[in-house]
Amino acid sequence: MSQFFNTAEAVRALEERVNEIPEIQRTLIENDERLKRPDRAAHQQQIAGGRVLLKVAERLPGELDGLGIFQPGTVEELNGRRVPDADRIGVGRISTGMGCPHLETDPDFLGLMLAFSTPDGRRVDFIGINDPTAPTDTVEEFMALLKATADAAGTKIPFGDHEPLGLGNLAASQARLLASLGVHAGLRAPAIAAHVFGQTARTVRSSSAYQPYWTGIVRARNVLGKFTLKPTTDVNKLREISPGGMYLSTDWKQRQSIGSLDFQLDWIPFLSENETPLEKLTKEWKEQHKVNVATVTFPMTDPESMEAKLMALLASEMGANPGNWIQDDPSVRASELPATEFTAARFFAYRNSQKEREALPEESYKGFFEQGKISAELAEELVRRYSQKQAVGHAVPEVGEVTVG
Numbered sequence: 001m002s003q004f005f006n007t008a009e010a011v012r013a014l015e016e017r018v019n020e021i022p023e024i025q026r027t028l029i030e031n032d033e034r035l036k037r038p039d040r041a042a043h044q045q046q047i048a049g050g051r052v053l054l055k056v057a058e059r060l061p062g063e064l065d066g067l068g069i070f071q072p073g074t075v076e077e078l079n080g081r082r083v084p085d086a087d088r089i090g091v092g093r094i095s096t097g098m099g100c101p102h103l104e105t106d107p108d109f110l111g112l113m114l115a116f117s118t119p120d121g122r123r124v125d126f127i128g129i130n131d132p133t134a135p136t137d138t139v140e141e142f143m144a145l146l147k148a149t150a151d152a153a154g155t156k157i158p159f160g161d162h163e164p165l166g167l168g169n170l171a172a173s174q175a176r177l178l179a180s181l182g183v184h185a186g187l188r189a190p191a192i193a194a195h196v197f198g199q200t201a202r203t204v205r206s207s208s209a210y211q212p213y214w215t216g217i218v219r220a221r222n223v224l225g226k227f228t229l230k231p232t233t234d235v236n237k238l239r240e241i242s243p244g245g246m247y248l249s250t251d252w253k254q255r256q257s258i259g260s261l262d263f264q265l266d267w268i269p270f271l272s273e274n275e276t277p278l279e280k281l282t283k284e285w286k287e288q289h290k291v292n293v294a295t296v297t298f299p300m301t302d303p304e305s306m307e308a309k310l311m312a313l314l315a316s317e318m319g320a321n322p323g324n325w326i327q328d329d330p331s332v333r334a335s336e337l338p339a340t341e342f343t344a345a346r347f348f349a350y351r352n353s354q355k356e357r358e359a360l361p362e363e364s365y366k367g368f369f370e371q372g373k374i375s376a377e378l379a380e381e382l383v384r385r386y387s388q389k390q391a392v393g394h395a396v397p398e399v400g401e402v403t404v405g
Helices: 008-017 021-031 139-152 166-207 247-258 307-315 341-356 363-373 375-393
Strands: 046-054 086-098 111-116 123-129 213-215 218-220 225-231 262-270 291-298
Touching: 008 139, 008 341, 021 139, 021 341, 046 247, 046 307, 086 307, 111 139, 111 166, 111 213, 111 363, 123 225, 139 166, 247 262, 307 363, 307 375, 363 375
Parallel strands: none
Antiparallel strands: 046 086, 046 291, 086 111, 111 123, 123 213, 213 225, 218 225, 225 262, 262 291
16 A cells, blocks of 8 residues: 555645646747647647547456446437447547647657546546656656746747748757756756657657557556557558648548547556556556456547537547546545556646636536536537637637537
8 A cells, every 4th residue: 555645745745846837838828829828738739529438348357347437337318319339428539749739740649538427427537648658757857848848839940941841840849848858857858858759759650649548557446557548440550751730630530530439448457566667657567467448439420510519629628637537436535646646746737737727617518428418508618718719819629610509
């Protein structure tokens, strides 16, 4: 139990270590002309967002069986129509990693967010990136990386960059990031940069955002572990040399318009510090012992339908948090914080970010998880926020014209 993070003194210290998130968000606004108001400190640019379905596996490991959303049930969609082979309806979002908009050909992480709710209204979120390791080993290094990324946002070469891949601007931005990382991370900067550049190279080679994602570490009852989401169909090939600045978004939209996109959700329990490290987070976990626990589906969608557009806006405006997780049975008294220090730091960081950007209040979309549809009041609020951001030139998901009523 000593590996669990739950002391009051440690909590206060950790909150202070991530209290610079609002300052990072303000730096992003100052440096990138496409940001006119506070937005996410990371994962600002949305590639796709919409409805997701969860189907729980028939057999589950003891630590997950009956915990939170890991219990069978029947959900209903619009007009009372039953959803086949689904136990939960949720919201999913695919994004780039940085806190500013950019060409999708730029080196960067891809992020995946899945949000669900238990029958009694408790949120459960899965948040991961398309690499099996964390960007850094410590909270301090992670904050240094966020600051350096914000410092480099919006960097451009003089007289403009007219090359299709924006290589001039990219080189200038990477140089600025490295210099800033040296300021914020000191002697650890070269090692952090080398690891992150290796991670982001995965996206540079990718032809599709439909690829594997790994979450951070969570606690399920008294077992630590993480999840991985793997596509049930391998479609991710080596990308073209010059695929276009929005090629990942375009590819996802085309694929989802002709069929569903299914992920296998697997649970990887902790074995040992050597095989599944809790301290060396930049080291990959062994996965030979992983167990399938559910299937997650982004169902086939007409991207031009008003429902799809509103769902994309909901994914953009709502909040999510790695701390939205149920780690024990309701009858067992446990810490409300995630199990490890790094995951707890992300909990505070996401919370600070959502407060600063005025994320959509959870109460306003709670009914979606219960009824499987966006209410008229929620639709109006989503359109209001979208129109307001468009009016001032703030970067928003490209969903086209949206109306309600």
